[in-house]
Amino acid sequence: MYLQIYCCKISSIKMKDTAFKKHISRYLKNQLQAEEKQKLDNWLDDLAGNDSFDGLNTAEKAETESRIYKQLTDRISKTEKSISLSIRLKPLLKIAASIALFTTLLFIFRVSLKEVFNIGQYVSIRNYKGKITKTILSDGSIIWLKGNSKLDFPIKFKGGLRKVDLDGEALFEVAKDARHPFIIRCGTLTTRVLGTSFNIKHSINKTEIDVLTGRVFLSSKIAAPITLQPNQKAVYCESKKTLIKEARPVxxxxELTKGTEYNMFFNDARVEDVLHRIEKKFEVEISVKNPKLKDNLITADFTDQSLINTLNMMGEALNLDFEIEGRSVILKNKV
Structure with missing residues (x-):
């Protein structure tokens, strides 16, 4: 099953409860006229933008939506068994908020957010606007999905490979794991890495790959495979059956990292400011046992580093230990 998260917002349009209930009933029966359906979609879009979800990371949002989906399909099947359930997740999510399930369900979901998903479930993130969307995968990899793009990935990776599908453009910061290669599928082109950072821009007939760090292996059934090093670029043309390294540099x-938090270089920065950047990038909350540490200055480059590596580097520089529990990080002086 695929869950879809739509990264877009539409301005608020008010609708009375009685009218809304009638529209919902007709919507589920596929009886709405085009104009009525657009009005309902616009109104529901405003509900979908509820900021109650802002504190959740990608996986938690996906789980919340999955549970709402199940609650709704269960309820609909009891009252409207003849209604087709082949409805986009987003309207279902928005309908949930509208029929007063939202508050109760959200409380239940927050309590059980740490439960493990069934392996094999997928999330589909679609970014139809220009604003870049950050996604943190279960292995710690970070993907910055750019405008007019789509990313499909499993809630939990299984087996020996970490596979995702991309349509559009994204900047990847892949967590290092030599035993589990990371695979990106773009049409008929496959990109394989162990842990590196690079940008992929995929369209109908052309795919461009710019490597920032590490090695990237590219392969296709219709072209000879190649390997890219840092600061190298390749272009894949499906119609011409070519996969070549570009002479020009990346x-x-x-430009490639614009709108992301990829650059984590700090020069004589206050520790407090650095910690805020780390919190934002990795979606964690950091507490410091010794408040005086926050005023210290630090010069360091945490670019393309995982959360663990970043904390280890900070620990070495400031003589600190750290503990991680879920999304909470505690920094304390070494004993």
Missing amino acids: LEIA
């Missing part, structure tokens, strides 16, 4: 890193 785009400026600042």
